[in-house]
Amino acid sequence: xxxxxxxNMDCMIGMKQIKDKSINLIICDSPYYKICGDFDWKFxxxxxxxxxxILLRDEFERILVDxxxxxxxxxxxxxxxLQVEFDKKFNLLNNIIxxxxxxxxxxxxxxxxxxxxxxxxxLFYDKGENKTGLEMIKKxxxxxxxxxxxxxxxKYFKTIANIRKFVVEVLKMDSAMVNxxxxxxxxxxxxxxxxxxxYLNDDYLRKEYExLRKEYExLRRPFNNKYKLTDVIDCKVQQGFHPTIKDLNVxxxxxxxxxKEGDLVFSPFVGSGTDRLAAYNTKRNFKGYEIDKIYxxxxxxxxxxxxxxxxxxxxxxxxDK
Ligand SMILES: C[S@@+](CC[C@H](N)C(=O)[O-])C[C@H]1O[C@@H](n2cnc3c(N)ncnc32)[C@H](O)[C@@H]1O
Numbered sequence: 001x002x003x004x005x006x007x008n009m010d011c012m013i014g015m016k017q018i019k020d021k022s023i024n025l026i027i028c029d030s031p032y033y034k035i036c037g038d039f040d041w042k043f044x045x046x047x048x049x050x051x052x053x054i055l056l057r058d059e060f061e062r063i064l065v066d067x068x069x070x071x072x073x074x075x076x077x078x079x080x081x082l083q084v085e086f087d088k089k090f091n092l093l094n095n096i097i098x099x100x101x102x103x104x105x106x107x108x109x110x111x112x113x114x115x116x117x118x119x120x121x122x123l124f125y126d127k128g129e130n131k132t133g134l135e136m137i138k139k140x141x142x143x144x145x146x147x148x149x150x151x152x153x154x155k156y157f158k159t160i161a162n163i164r165k166f167v168v169e170v171l172k173m174d175s176a177m178v179n180x181x182x183x184x185x186x187x188x189x190x191x192x193x194x195x196x197x198x199y200l201n202d203d204y205l206r207k208e209y210e211x212l213r214k215e216y217e218x219l220r221r222p223f224n225n226k227y228k229l230t231d232v233i234d235c236k237v238q239q240g241f242h243p244t245i246k247d248l249n250v251x252x253x254x255x256x257x258x259x260k261e262g263d264l265v266f267s268p269f270v271g272s273g274t275d276r277l278a279a280y281n282t283k284r285n286f287k288g289y290e291i292d293k294i295y296x297x298x299x300x301x302x303x304x305x306x307x308x309x310x311x312x313x314x315x316x317x318x319x320d321k
Contacts, residue, residue: 002262004276004286004303008296011268011289012055018063018287024222024263025255025284026060027275029073029246036243039292046081054085056268061089063266064127067221069258072123073098073246079121090125097232098122098250104237122233122254126221143187145216150182152204153196170199187216222260227253241298242272251278259284273299277306 007014031039033049043049060070070090074082083092103118157163164175171177171192181188190209197205235247251274255265261283267275270290276299279286290296 002280002283002285004280006270006273006276006288006290006296006299008293009289010291014289015059015063015268020062021065022264023063023266024065024068025259025265026064026068026070027251027265027267028056028060028071029244029269029271030056031269032075033078035075050081050085053082057086057089066127067219068127069221070125071254072125074121074123076117076119076121079123083123086123086125090127092123092125094124094231096122096124099232099234100237101234102237142219143216144219145187145212146182148207148212149188156200156204187213222258225257227257229253229257240272242295245272246274248274248277251275252281255279255282255284270299271295273303276303280307
């Protein structure tokens, strides 16, 4: 049974109760600075807004699991100031363009002397400092499979140079494969693993390939891009009781791609409750906060209606069979 809980309170206070490394995905659609909703105007200065996000960022770092993901929403201009701060504690994976295909700004922008803005941004992060290349892969992705393979092969071949020689002469592969297996973000294929095991008369590599693969997958950050999303994501502007409702279908896709069933999704700024609905649809647990009592109540109502509707659809579908 999935858990879904939302509290009517300031997330800065609520988050103090969240255990270290207990959240798999954070979706942060915080107030932008002076853009749309009344909540966007509560900060007197830009610096106050940035400083508040620094506190938020530090809490996110504490509560996110090591292989967790973070999405930070923002408008095209001000997101740059947040990126500077979030980059200090997280590793930026994408700066996603959230493209509003039915943007209202298409109308009435002729007099502004700028290109019509129809996009927002989503910064996609995982844990770790902002490093690049191998250094990053090693730091954030422990690879027990690689460690095991290396230690077993070294027992037999004694040196890395001998392993390379074997890879080139017997496996007929590029010697660079050795680096990829031992250091990189990939694992040896099952076929090659079993071949080497047999070549060594089953005296080495006695662990089951599938067990090693599963251990490796469990440690990695989930990422299953089954929707073939790029870093430009089309969305539809939604109308409703809340001024900044995000597109439910997009949030469902983001959750599906970056978490596993049963994971815990956290939304510090629930608003109309889109993330909660998406978590429900994707069978993820959910936790969230909304400071505004009116939005909180309406979001609760939206959620109850949503699950009622889904259950009804399910019953109809079952009766149809
Ligand atoms: C940008 S909206 C989120 C919209 C949401 N993604 C949706 O699809 O409906 C930000 C929400 O955060 C709420 N909020 C602002 N400050 C908050 C705080 N300190 N703690 C919790 N909620 C807060 C606002 O009332 C607003 O509803």
